[in-house]
Amino acid sequence: MKSAFIHSDEFSKFKVSKEYPWLTERSDVTYNKCKELRLLDHDWIEVVQSKPASIKDLYLYHTKEYIDLLKKADKGFFDESMLRYGLGTLECPVAKGVFKYHNLAAGATIAGANLLVRGGKDIVFSPTGGFHHAGPDFASGFCYINDINIAINKLLKMGKRILYIDIDAHHSDMVQEAFYSNPDVMKISFHESGKTLFPWKTGFENEIGKGKGKGYNINFPLPENTGDEEFLWAFERVFPPVARAFKADITFAVIGVDIISSDPLAHLQVTNNAFIKAVKIIKQASAKLLALGCGGYLLDNIERSWTLAWAAMNDLEPKEEDAATFGGMFWGDGLSSLLDRPLFLPDNIKKMTKKEIKRVYQYIASNIFPILGIK
Numbered sequence: 001m002k003s004a005f006i007h008s009d010e011f012s013k014f015k016v017s018k019e020y021p022w023l024t025e026r027s028d029v030t031y032n033k034c035k036e037l038r039l040l041d042h043d044w045i046e047v048v049q050s051k052p053a054s055i056k057d058l059y060l061y062h063t064k065e066y067i068d069l070l071k072k073a074d075k076g077f078f079d080e081s082m083l084r085y086g087l088g089t090l091e092c093p094v095a096k097g098v099f100k101y102h103n104l105a106a107g108a109t110i111a112g113a114n115l116l117v118r119g120g121k122d123i124v125f126s127p128t129g130g131f132h133h134a135g136p137d138f139a140s141g142f143c144y145i146n147d148i149n150i151a152i153n154k155l156l157k158m159g160k161r162i163l164y165i166d167i168d169a170h171h172s173d174m175v176q177e178a179f180y181s182n183p184d185v186m187k188i189s190f191h192e193s194g195k196t197l198f199p200w201k202t203g204f205e206n207e208i209g210k211g212k213g214k215g216y217n218i219n220f221p222l223p224e225n226t227g228d229e230e231f232l233w234a235f236e237r238v239f240p241p242v243a244r245a246f247k248a249d250i251t252f253a254v255i256g257v258d259i260i261s262s263d264p265l266a267h268l269q270v271t272n273n274a275f276i277k278a279v280k281i282i283k284q285a286s287a288k289l290l291a292l293g294c295g296g297y298l299l300d301n302i303e304r305s306w307t308l309a310w311a312a313m314n315d316l317e318p319k320e321e322d323a324a325t326f327g328g329m330f331w332g333d334g335l336s337s338l339l340d341r342p343l344f345l346p347d348n349i350k351k352m353t354k355k356e357i358k359r360v361y362q363y364i365a366s367n368i369f370p371i372l373g374i375k
Helices: 026-036 064-074 080-085 098-117 147-157 173-178 228-246 272-285 299-313 347-367
Strands: 003-007 045-049 123-126 162-166 185-192 217-222 250-254 289-292
Touching (some): 003 098, 026 299, 064 080, 098 123, 173 185, 228 272, 228 347
Parallel strands (some): 003 123, 250 289
16 A cells, blocks of 8 residues: 655645634644654655646636636735626635635645556545535635546546545535536535535435436435434445445545534534544545545644544554543544544434434435446
8 A cells, every 4th residue: 555645834824814714724733643643654655745736737627717817816806706706705705825725735636636546656635625616617615726626537538437425514516516417427425414504505315417427426415413323324325335336446535524513614413433434434445545635614623533534544543442442532642532522412313313314315225226236
């Protein structure tokens, strides 16, 4: 196994305001914690510095007109016409350096894809990536450049089959839209239901693809207050059989930590114990893995959970005996101390979420599994 961690000190230099929810320090805190715990000090691991994406690569998904506007926004320039492109809103403000930051993130994801195809790597992690809400000519949901769609389009040109799995709390709406008819991109998204969370109008179980892509788009909308047990029940019944049936060349894993209960922008009750189990399952099912950070709006959650994710990807996770101590974690200085305390939910809440999750699963099992040959 050979793996790469993509990082740049430039990411944290971009600031919008202290009140802006998107935390550009995400790469720094993850890198520093991994370094502190010696999770980068192994002969199969390489730290790779991110470089900006080329303009040519950006055009694999975005329009020239939109990219030109982003370049103007990078200088702090704003006029009202930008609002039509989602620029200058509260969630996607115009700020100096905004193009530089997001283009560097796109470059990191593209580099990750290239490392898997041509660089001999098996696993790549870029904490600053996963901007799944950006459209071809608009910004949305803190996302300005859709690094995912650009990288997938590059890989499709190479004849690769892509398995896209997204466990961010928000539905990957623009990834779904871009490849909705494409059977070479298997899209699976576990997210809080649009009934209670942005982007509201997409991500429901009946969106299963169209044309040749019918059956290659799976949404698992989770009801608010979904906990570890319910999340893993759904994940373990859907992701592994689909991964086995699809036989992808490369897996894209968008591992947002806004599914964690303490995140301020979502309403789920998942802990990073379940999050890490999902990451392990993804890793085991993937021939090649590109993991991207995506959402997460508390630095503590980001630091702990993505450090644990990197450890899991490299088979450096806590020993079972440590993790079992004190009901699920070991309160020391090692990896186990990064795990969340178990979260116990009332029986009436668990009963309601289980009922809804089983309903969604039955829909997927009845309407999508037969298309994929899953029994």
